Amino acid sequence: MGINIKGEIERVNGKELSYIEFVDRYMEKNKPVVLTGLMDHWRAHTDWVTLHSQPNFQFFSTHFGASKVQVADCDTREFTDQKREEMLVSDFIARCLLEEASAVQCNNETCSSNGASVSIPYLKDWHFVKEYPEYVAYETPRFFCDDWLNLYLDNFKIHIDSDTQQPNEEICCSDYRFVYIGVKGSWTPLHADVFRSYSWSSNVCGKKRWLFLDPSQCHLIFDRNMKNCVYNIFDEVSNSKFPGFSRAIWLECTQDAGEIIFVPSGWYHQVHNLEDTISINHNWFNAYNLSWVWNLLLRDYNEAKDYIEDIKDICDDFEGLCQRNLAANTGMNFYDFFTFMSYFTVANLVLLRYINRRYGSTTGSSSTIAQHLSMNLGCLRKTASEMKHVRALEGNHNCVVDIIKAFEDPRFSKLCMHVGRTYAMVHEQSHLVSDFESSTMSDLVDFSDSKSYTSQIYTPEDLIQFIDNVVAEEEPSVLRDT
Numbered sequence: 436m437g438i439n440i441k442g443e444i445e446r447v448n449g450k451e452l453s454y455i456e457f458v459d460r461y462m463e464k465n466k467p468v469v470l471t472g473l474m475d476h477w478r479a480h481t482d483w484v485t486l487h488s489q490p491n492f493q494f495f496s497t498h499f500g501a502s503k504v505q506v507a508d509c510d511t512r513e514f515t516d517q518k519r520e521e522m523l524v525s526d527f528i529a530r531c532l533l534e535e536a537s538a539v540q541c542n543n544e545t546c547s548s549n550g551a552s553v554s555i556p557y558l559k560d561w562h563f564v565k566e567y568p569e570y571v572a573y574e575t576p577r578f579f580c581d582d583w584l585n586l587y588l589d590n591f592k593i594h595i596d597s598d599t600q601q602p603n604e605e606i607c608c609s610d611y612r613f614v615y616i617g618v619k620g621s622w623t624p625l626h627a628d629v630f631r632s633y634s635w636s637s638n639v640c641g642k643k644r645w646l647f648l649d650p651s652q653c654h655l656i657f658d659r660n661m662k663n664c665v666y667n668i669f670d671e672v673s674n675s676k677f678p679g680f681s682r683a684i685w686l687e688c689t690q691d692a693g694e695i696i697f698v699p700s701g702w703y704h705q706v707h708n709l710e711d712t713i714s715i716n717h718n719w720f721n722a723y724n725l726s727w728v729w730n731l732l733l734r735d736y737n738e739a740k741d742y743i744e745d746i747k748d749i750c751d752d753f754e755g756l757c758q759r760n761l762a763a764n765t766g767m768n769f770y771d772f773f774t775f776m777s778y779f780t781v782a783n784l785v786l787l788r789y790i791n792r793r794y795g796s797t798t799g800s801s802s803t804i805a806q807h808l809s810m811n812l813g814c815l816r817k818t819a820s821e822m823k824h825v826r827a828l829e830g831n832h833n834c835v836v837d838i839i840k841a842f843e844d845p846r847f848s849k850l851c852m853h854v855g856r857t858y859a860m861v862h863e864q865s866h867l868v869s870d871f872e873s874s875t876m877s878d879l880v881d882f883s884d885s886k887s888y889t890s891q892i893y894t895p896e897d898l899i900q901f902i903d904n905v906v907a908e909e910e911p912s913v914l915r916d917t
């Protein structure tokens with residue numbers, strides 16, 4: 436029995452959509468959309484695509500052939516994902532060209548050549564921007580620039596292994612900006628995105644078929660214990676194992692070259708390359724989906740804890756073990772997320788204070804940015820109050836952020852300026868863009884006017900107190916509904 440597809444994803448000309456409209460209609464409502472008209476000027480569009488609208492494999496081999504990348508074997512399942520192996524881009528391209536030359540007959544599920552089974556390679560999660568920062572292949576559309584995840588990772592590590600004080604390479608990802616290259620027939624199994632982040636995915640060339648499930652229906656694709664999720668929605672899915680599956684209602688989208696799809700938080704999706712395809716995608720979160728990230732961490736923590744409950748009595752540091760397992764499974768733990776939130780709180784407060792002091796708090800064009808910063812602080816405060824009752828963070832004895840030290844830290848200063856520039860850009864306040872290009876931390880912070888800046892943040896209560904102290908002087912509306 437096939438799946439039940441009812442409806443398509445809305446398509447909008449990105450050139451005719453304002454940032455506020457995108458936020459109101461899609462980001463805040465957590466609704467998917469396809470945006471057109473935003474990629475014409477990308478270098479990737481010219482360098483990576485042949486005149487016949489095919490991937491320019493030769494270009495990749497010549498210019499980026501020595502990069503080591505992850506290549507999925509689309510025919511082999513490994514746990515909840517496809518089996519992956521590391522290889523050079525040049526070797527991956529050679530495999531793609533070989534397949535083309537031997538005119539492999541592919542469909543979504545199987546691929547065979549002269550009767551012999553051939554696996555379909557799919558290059559995934561290539562940290563292209565990190566690896567080639569000088570080669571500017573594309574520009575992130577402004578709808579997706581309020582990206583706290585990548586801004587943070589450009590300056591800080593998300594998880595440091597406290598045993599070794601070394602960044603754990605496996606857990607600590609350098610960023611969430613990726614290039615994917617897949618031949619026709621390659622695909623990605625059903626999943627929801629890392630951290631329940633948003634993602635955007637742009638087709639530089641080729642065509643993808645996406646199937647989406649609204650988060651309100653996600654219970655339908657899990658087994659009775661809510662542990663295992665369907666892997667491939669086009670397989671024969673066992674009704675006894677996944678009793679809700681046949682009731683799931685899917686949305687569909689065929690994404691063409693030049694189109695960008697916005698994938699909201701918690702939407703499960705499966706993706707098939709209908710042609711040889713190159714895509715660029717980012718995962719990100721900000722104030723609008725912060726609670727999704729926190730809810731996932733809480734759920735995964737409870738799962739990690741239940742899993743080792745039977746060794747609790749013989750374990751010296753049970754809580755520490757739960758946090759280590761959480762970081763290993765989910766990519767960050769409570770401390771990592773709380774540290775992240777604390778830095779963004781301080782950055783938002785510094786910027787709000789600066790804008791209010793320099794331009795006045797209620798009038799003028801900069802007030803849109805002030806409102807955005809206030810909204811961010813409201814969301815950070817709300818999430819911090821949900822974290823208050825978590826034992827792992829209660830009475831935490833390690834200082835997460837010492838605010839004065841943060842001001843002296845060039846990484847924080849870079850983060851702050853970048854956040855400032857981002858809001859100035861998305862809200863089209865060019866005079867402020869230049870402010871944040873030329874400013875230093877001492878331009879932004881008037882150390883004499885706030886005792887709050889001497890604070891140290893250990894717990895969610897400290898963070899809430901810090902927000903309340905500074906905001907009470909600036910924007911009391913932030914505190915109103917939290």
Ligand SMILES: O=C(O)CCC(=O)C(=O)O
Pocket residue numbers: 615622623628634635636643698704706707714716
């Ligand atoms: O393009 C693909 O194959 C998968 C992309 C995806 O699932 C995502 O961006 O979340």
